[in-house]
Amino acid sequence: MNRREQREQLDDEIAALLRAGATHQHIVNTLNVGNSRVVRVRSEHGIPLPPGRAKRTRAELDTLAGRATAMLRAGATYQQIRDATRLDVHRICALRKQHRIPVPDRRPNRPTTPAAPAPSSDIDTLYDSIFHPGATP
Numbered sequence: 001m002n003r004r005e006q007r008e009q010l011d012d013e014i015a016a017l018l019r020a021g022a023t024h025q026h027i028v029n030t031l032n033v034g035n036s037r038v039v040r041v042r043s044e045h046g047i048p049l050p051p052g053r054a055k056r057t058r059a060e061l062d063t064l065a066g067r068a069t070a071m072l073r074a075g076a077t078y079q080q081i082r083d084a085t086r087l088d089v090h091r092i093c094a095l096r097k098q099h100r101i102p103v104p105d106r107r108p109n110r111p112t113t114p115a116a117p118a119p120s121s122d123i124d125t126l127y128d129s130i131f132h133p134g135a136t137p
Helices: 003-019 024-031 035-045 058-073 078-085 089-098 123-131
Strands: none
Touching (some): 058 089, 078 089
């Protein structure tokens, strides 16, 4: 088998994997070829990207942004939003800031500090009210 036949055979293997839905990185790692070769084979054979990996239109992105905003308001985590919309974490964070949605407190034992300590002339009572909320003197 000459070099040209080997090249064509490898290109056919790449095309078969692309048609099966394999990612570029999987093909590069499995067949030990360069990413540019995978891109070239996809282009030469006219193999489209799988539906989940194609670029999204502006209208699709706007719809996903609205859905992510609604999920943020409902208290969903970034991971839940990312799994549902495939939006980047930075985009989700930007949406939260843009719509002024506060970050929910998910600490397991969040402190129950009062909004403002009670006015007191006794420094020890004031200290305890700030640093030891709920403690009685």
